[in-house]
Each structure stands twice: as structure tokens, then as C-alpha cells.
Amino acid sequence: MLEVLTNAPLNTVQDLGRPESIPLGVACGGAMDRNAFALGNILVGNTPDAAGLEIVFFPFKIRFHHDCVFAITGAPTKVQLDGMPLPSCWSMKARAGQTLVMEAPKKGMRSYLTVAGGLDVPLVLGGRSTDIKGAFGGFEGRGLQKGDLLPCRADTSRPIPAHGLGLADLLPVPDKEGIELHILPAAEYEEFTEQSQACLVEQQWRITSQANRVGFRLEGDTALQTRKPLSLLSHGLLPGTIQVPPSGQPIIQMADANTCGGYPKIGIVVEPDLSLLSQMPPGGYVKFRIISHEQALVRLRTYHQHLRQLTQQVEATKAYIITR
């Protein structure tokens, strides 16, 4: 059991979401930085679908009610376990009664706390993530409050070294100055003027204050325009889709996006770049770079291969500890 010691309505239980329920009109949901979340589960020896916490509101404090292997990933926060500082992207065993304190990160927006076995919240519509709008899933369908007791599933992972275990190559956390997002051209890309197609990749796009789990609204010097006004019928919408409403200022759909929409789509941000974007603060800048589907596939496969290697390395390290 984890006891929440601070009120934090925007800190939520998340997993990889419920993609199979999108046809019911239910948002996909799940961790915004799926990369950091995956690494957290790898470090504690979980399957990728185990539930953990997405933390965006700091300082955040919890108390462990039993011995528990946990990991912190995502935006690098100053973490202390009963006053003992821990490195970024680190996993270790907490003893019953110990308190974990996470301070606001200097860079990045979201940190993740995973526990061996995963959080034991009910599976709703194929996922354990919190759907705040629909008030279901996660812990009682809401953000966390002081006094909440979060149950954990049985820890079946291998033992962990006494001082813990971390990742050598730390997660990339983007600078406010800017990141480059790889995108695929979407259905209406060709409907935009040549000038708009050029602007899309040439100009810097500022992330406005309207950037949350539903979507990131961007702002650029030159608005994007289609050759002629388009009136589209509603269609399915996935996280990563870049919509262009009549204002010409793009909106990138994020994890909690509505499941359908009708604005023209100019592109699609592909993983792992969508994870990177989720760490960008309002006021930060992004640039777009168009790649082919083949290139996007190579990047995705390389990334998945990287996750598989990390999983093997973590398991091998833990196995080595046991034999000693």
C-alpha cells in the first residue's frame, strides 16, 4: 500500500491506456511520456502494461506501508527517500514506513513512479489509467488526494541490489529552446498551400499555455492555410495528430484527446517523439521535420529494440546479484 501525503489532483494513476475502447468514444489515455513510463516498468521488472503514477504536481510525498521496490523516471526531480537523495532514473527498495519526497524538476514536466507488481487498481474498459473527464479508471476515477491508500499487486520481480539500480543512458529531457519532432504527412497535408507546407517545417512553433493531457495548442508567426476552405466529416483521431482549426494555429492531440474530430490534419507526430513533446513546458519551442513512413517505422523499431535490450540488461544484472 502507498499512502499519498500531499493533495495533488493532477497526479494520476496511468498505464498504457485503453486503445481498444476508443470505438466507444473513450479517450485512449495512459502515460503522456510513454517512454519514461516504459523505462520505469522495466527497472522494477514489470510487464509494460502495469499501472504506475504520473506526477506533474510537486512537491509530492508518499509513504510506503510495506517493503516495496520502486523506480522514478521521467523529468529528473530531486528525490529523497527518508532524506537520502537518489539519482535520476533510479530504482531501489523502500522499507515499510519510509517516505519518498519528489521536488519539482528543473527540466521536463512529468515524472513517473512505478512499483514492482504495479498498482492494483481495477481494470476498467481494458485499462487502469485515470479518465479524469469520464471520472472512471485509475484510483476512484480521480486525481490523488492526501490520505489515499493505493494498493500494490504482488511483487514477482527479481531481487534488487542494496543501493538500487539505474539506467546508464539517462532519458533525454528536452530543453525549452526547442526540440525537433518527426512527423508523417496526414490526410489533408496536400490541401495546404505551398507556403503553409514550407512554414510547417521552417518556422518555430511556440507551445501556448493551453497544453495539457488533451492537447498542445501551438502558435507560430505565420498561420497555416488550406488552398480552399475544407469541410470535413467527423473521423477517428489518434494521439499525435496535428489538427489545424480555422485560426491556422495547430493543435497536437495528446493522450486524452477526443476520439474524433473534423479539422484538417496536416501531420502526425510519431513515437518516441510524442513522449518527448509531453515533457515540453508552455513557452517552449518545437520544430517539425517530415519523414517517410519507412523512416518512421525504422525509428519505432529501433526504439522498441532498445527497450527490449534494456529489459534484458536489467534482468541480467538482477540475476547476477542473486548468483553472488
Next chain:
Amino acid sequence: MRISYAGVDAFLLDMSEGVFRDDIQTRIWSLESLLKKKSEIQTIILGANNLLVTFDCEQHEASDIRQILHMTWEQAEAADIIPRELVIPVTYGGMEGEDLPFVAKVTGLSEKDVVALHTSSPYRVAMVGFSPGFGYLTGVPERLAIPRRDTPRINVEQKSVGLAGGFTAVTPSKGPSGWHMLGKAHCPPLFDATADIPCLLKAGDIVRFVSA
């Protein structure tokens, strides 16, 4: 049929030819049921005269999926759905139907005529989407096919009956909406996350509104 990428692992199939057409939609329902039997296809999201599919791009080549989609569309015929029929009583006008006077004004009808027209024809659920349990109903009489509000309302109560862009709908939950609200529906919840069948409406259903 126009196919475009909707992600590294997703295609959008667009069959629309301008305005929404019921005959295209019934063929899309058939396509959906055929695709549900294909192990290569993961999630299918119905749209208005379009459909989005996802697939496992580590397991399958996009070109193979594209071919499956083309072939299946050729096989798809008007879906032979035996529709369920729901009758939903509506209290028109008043606080929860505050756009009734506006709709009357722009259509040049009396409020009574708007209600008579809205209750005159059976509607069909084209698809469920946007928010949990939200069913897009087609078959709106031409005179009531008016565009969305210029400015969306921030908070519309659940079970409000709205009208926009040639569709009508009952809102499953409280939230923002750009639709014109005609009244309040009296029906079971349109969405229940914990129920075996979470959505009251499903594509193909017939819905009739009656004045409460």
C-alpha cells in the same frame, strides 16, 4: 476510397463524397464487421463516411494491410443489420433547450414546427465517438440541417438533445458543446464505464424522439 496514414500503425479510409451519405455509411458498417474478423487489424474507429484502423506495425507490412483494406472494401456491401429501435421522450425548450428559439428563427419555422419536424423522422446511429457513448444520429430533416454555433457553450448538461451539421445527438455527459440544444432527453445513461455494454447506442440503431 482514399487511404492515408493516421499514424505509423494506422490508416484512415475516407469514402466521403461531400455531404454525409447513408448508403456509404451502411457499406462502412459492413466493412467494419468484415475487418473485425481479420487478425491483422487491431482497433477500428467508425467515422462519418470514413473509418480508421490500427495494426501492429512490428508484425505486418503497411503495404499488406493496405491491400487487405482495399480487398475488404470491395467485398463490403450494404450491411444487413437488424436494427434495435429506441424511443426517447424529450422535453423540448426551456432551460435545457435554450437554442429552440434560435433554431426556429434561422429555419423560419415556429418552435412548435421545429419540435414537430425533429420528432417526425426516425434517426439512425451513424457512429459512436467524440466522447464516451456519444452517438451521431443521421436522418435530420433538411430544414433542420444547420451549422454549429459560432461559439461553443462551455457547459452543457448531460442528456441534452442537440442539433448541428446535419446530425442530432443526446449528450452522454456534461461538457462543452457547439451544438444547438433543443431539449432534455429522458432515457437511461448513455454511457456507463462499469456496465457489460457501456454504450446505450450502437451504430445502426434506430432512434425516435417523442415530445414528453
